Amino acid sequence: xxxxxxxxxxxxxxxxxxxxxxxxxxxxxxxxxxxxxxxxxxxxxxxxxxxxxxxxxxxxxxxxxxxxxxxxxxxxxxxxxxxxxxxxxxxxxxxxxxxxxxxxxxxxxxxxxxxxxxxxxxxxxxxxxxxxxxxxxxxxxxxxxxxxxxxxxxxxxxxxxxxxxxxxxxxxxxxxxxxxxxxxxxxxxxxxxxxxxxxxxxxxxxxxxxxxxxxxxxxxxxxxxxxxxxxxxxxxxxxxxxxxxxxxxxxxxxxxxxxxxxxxxxxxxxxxxxxxxxxxxxxxxx
Amino acid sequence: xxxxxxxxxxxxxxxxxxxxxxxxxxxxxxxxxxxxxxxxxxxxxxxxxxxxxxxxxxxxxxxxxxxxxxxxxxxxxxxxxxxxxxxxxxxxxxxxxxxxxxxxxxxxxxxxxxxxxxxxxxxxxxxxxxxxxxxxxxxxxxxxxxxxxxxxxxxxxxxxxxxxxxxxxxxxxxxxxxxxxxxxxxxxxxxxxxxxxxxxxxxxxxxxxxxxxxxxxxxxxxxxxxxxxxxxxxxxxxxxxxxxxxxxxxxxxxxxxxxxxxxxxxxxxxxxxxxxxxxxxxxxxxxxxxxxxxxxxxxxx
Numbered sequence: 001x002x003x004x005x006x007x008x009x010x011x012x013x014x015x016x017x018x019x020x021x022x023x024x025x026x027x028x029x030x031x032x033x034x035x036x037x038x039x040x041x042x043x044x045x046x047x048x049x050x051x052x053x054x055x056x057x058x059x060x061x062x063x064x065x066x067x068x069x070x071x072x073x074x075x076x077x078x079x080x081x082x083x084x085x086x087x088x089x090x091x092x093x094x095x096x097x098x099x100x101x102x103x104x105x106x107x108x109x110x111x112x113x114x115x116x117x118x119x120x121x122x123x124x125x126x127x128x129x130x131x132x133x134x135x136x137x138x139x140x141x142x143x144x145x146x147x148x149x150x151x152x153x154x155x156x157x158x159x160x161x162x163x164x165x166x167x168x169x170x171x172x173x174x175x176x177x178x179x180x181x182x183x184x185x186x187x188x189x190x191x192x193x194x195x196x197x198x199x200x201x202x203x204x205x206x207x208x209x210x211x212x213x214x215x216x217x218x219x220x221x222x223x224x225x226x227x228x229x230x231x232x233x234x235x236x237x238x239x240x241x242x243x244x245x246x247x248x249x250x251x252x253x254x255x256x257x258x259x260x261x262x263x264x265x266x267x268x269x270x271x272x273x274x275x276x277x278x279x280x281x282x283x284x285x286x
Numbered sequence: 287x288x289x290x291x292x293x294x295x296x297x298x299x300x301x302x303x304x305x306x307x308x309x310x311x312x313x314x315x316x317x318x319x320x321x322x323x324x325x326x327x328x329x330x331x332x333x334x335x336x337x338x339x340x341x342x343x344x345x346x347x348x349x350x351x352x353x354x355x356x357x358x359x360x361x362x363x364x365x366x367x368x369x370x371x372x373x374x375x376x377x378x379x380x381x382x383x384x385x386x387x388x389x390x391x392x393x394x395x396x397x398x399x400x401x402x403x404x405x406x407x408x409x410x411x412x413x414x415x416x417x418x419x420x421x422x423x424x425x426x427x428x429x430x431x432x433x434x435x436x437x438x439x440x441x442x443x444x445x446x447x448x449x450x451x452x453x454x455x456x457x458x459x460x461x462x463x464x465x466x467x468x469x470x471x472x473x474x475x476x477x478x479x480x481x482x483x484x485x486x487x488x489x490x491x492x493x494x495x496x497x498x499x500x501x502x503x504x505x506x507x508x509x510x511x512x513x514x515x516x517x518x519x520x521x522x523x524x525x526x527x528x529x530x531x532x533x534x535x536x537x538x539x540x541x542x543x544x545x546x547x548x549x550x551x552x553x554x555x556x557x558x559x560x561x562x563x564x565x566x567x568x569x570x571x572x573x574x575x576x577x578x579x580x581x582x583x584x585x586x587x
Contacts, residue, residue, distance in 0.1 A: 018390045021384055021385070021390055022390060022392070024384060025384065025385060025392075025396045028381065028396075028400060029396060029399045029400070031459075032399055032400055032402065032403060032459075032463070033399060033402070034418075035403075035411070035414040035415065035418060036402070036406075036414075038414060038417060038418060039414055042417075050423075051422070051423060054417075054420075054423040054424075055425075055428075096308070097308040097309040097312060098309060100304075100305040100306070100308060100309065101305060101306050101308075101309035101310070103305055104298075104301065104302045104305035104306050105306075108298040108301060108302045108305070109298050110298045110299050110302040111299070113302070116306060116310070119310075119313075120309070120313060123313060123317055125516070125568070125572050126317075126321075126516075126565070126568055127516060127517070127520050129520035129522060129541055129564075130321075130520060130561070130564055130565050130568055131317060131320055131321050131324075131561065131565070132541070132544070132561070133324065133544060133548055133549060133554070133557045133558060133560070133561040134320030134321055134323055134324035134327075134558065134561055135316060135317075135320045136549070137320065137323065137324070137327070137334070137554060137558075138315070138316065138319065138320040138323065139316075140334075153312065153316060154316050156312055156316075157312045157313050157315070157316035157317050158316070158317060160309050160312065160313050161313070164309065188301070189298070189301050189305070190301075214405055217407070218405075218406075218407035218408065218409075220407065220408065220409050220522075220523045220526070221522050221523065221541070221545075224545075225549060235407075236407050236409045236410070236523075239407075239409055239410060239413065240409050240413075240526075240527065243413050250417060253413065254417075257410050257413065257414070260410070261406060261410065264405055264406065264407075267405075268398075268402065268405050272398060272401075275405070276401075276467055276471070279464065279467055279468065280467065280468060280471040
């Protein structure tokens with residue numbers, strides 16, 4: 001009997017603990033999501049509504065800001081296009097070059113390969129910001145100021161260390177027998193890379209894609225220095241410039257921000273596990 | 287980790303060169319060479335035009351270290367480091383204990399929510415928080431009138447004595463989710479038997495955390511502290527979006543200082559010297575950290 005009672009109180013205790021956990025989680029969620037809520041609701045207001053009730057649900061909802069941004073002014077689409085081009089080419093070039101390098105570093109024997117690997121991975125210790133001014137001077141010397149290609153190549157170069165680290169780590173785990181079998185059949189390292197490694201690497205390639213997408217889509221400092229013509233602006237530069245204009249009301253800024261977050265939101269919802277995989281790649285390897 | 291190497295073909299040099307060349311060239315041209323060049327430029331007074339003529343030794347460095355605004359920037363960066371280590375990381379760890387252990391349904395949802403600020407750009411985050419802090423209708427003003435019953439405008443970002451703390455809150459808020467995700471991954475790597483054994487031995491919740499969980503997550507903490515410190519020295523976007531280092535330089539960081547005093551004034555010798563200082567700070571931290579904190583076993587590689 002006594003046993004049954006203590007079991008029951010244990011169960012109750014667990015339930016209370018669980019409810020406390022959920023309570024705290026909800027509280028933290030509110031703090032976390034409040035800014036997102038503020039953006040969303042105010043993008044559906046007139047400027048007058050914002051000033052009279054900045055954190056209330058819009059009544060009635062107003063679509064002026066969205067109509068204005070998406071139809072009356074081509075800027076948003078221009079920034080969006082630029083950001084997409086930069087992200088796509090950055091990711092494309094990283095995937096090709098990092099795949100090749102990682103293939104060599106994980107599956108080939110050549111003198112100094114540990115040194116070459118360390119040379120690349122050393123880059124993980126320094127974010128782009130550390131080298132931003134030297135990088136600007138280098139891009140200027142190469143005549144790349146004002147062009148998207150400068151932004152892209154710089155982003156690629158700073159994305160390589162982490163990408164090579166993740167890909168090489170994965171490739172090393174592939175059993176040697178696969179490679180030997182390819183070689184017995186007369187295929188070289190290229191055949192092995194394309195026919196064997198590439199198909200089984202989709203998860204890790206997705207991880208590399210996603211982390212580089214986040215970096216590229218949100219990158220601000222590099223385009224701020226490199227891009228001097230607003231026709232080439234990416235979204236972060238565009239948002240910053242747009243909110244600095246005296247004429248843009250908060251409702252327009254909020255609508256601008258909301259639409260600019262949609263691609264990231266989609267990535268986030270559908271590819272979250274790859275984002276997490278990318279972030280924890282270093283931590284889990286240990 | 288052992289290398290698994292091909293024994294069938296001994297000489298792979300030509301293939302290795304072809305495969306490595308593109309990445310090697312890009313990384314060298316855009317990462318390594320610029321950093322080395324900056325060390326050279328930092329010894330000159332140079333507006334970026336024409337050849338480097340006026341060599342002046344370490345004058346740029348003495349000027350920087352003698353500049354009060356640089357002191358503000360450096361102290362602000364150190365404050366971000368301290369706040370990250372002593373406020374942000376503990377909060378992230380407690381949250382990880384809360385939702386990282388499959389104890390109730392909906393954990394995955396909460397994880398998704400807590401992590402979300404990490405993927406939003408710092409610029410956007412900065413702009414949104416400027417709205418939230420707006421003296422005319424923002425949350426501080428609302429809270430003040432609610433608490434005192436008297437309308438009074440609170441302009442945190444316009445007041446040099448508090449502006450930096452207002453920015454700091456945003457930095458802490460944005461990156462809690464990042465560390466949370468690292469910690470959850472670390473927690474899930476701890477074998478369940480280890481904790482069960484401790485509980486069987488009569489350990490309470492607190493003891494399990496301090497004796498089992500924290501020591502088992504050493505590798506995770508090493509990575510998290512590393513990202514936190516390096517990230518803290520490189521804060522720029524949020525600060526930029528919230529006030530460009532102002533009012534009266536109160537929110538300046540090393541990188542805003544570099545942008546404002548090196549880039550904007552076309553003083554590239556001076557700017558290069560700031561860049562070198564930032565690089566050396568990160569380098570010293572890396573060396574110290576690898577040597578004294580990261581053991582042989584839990585290296586970054």
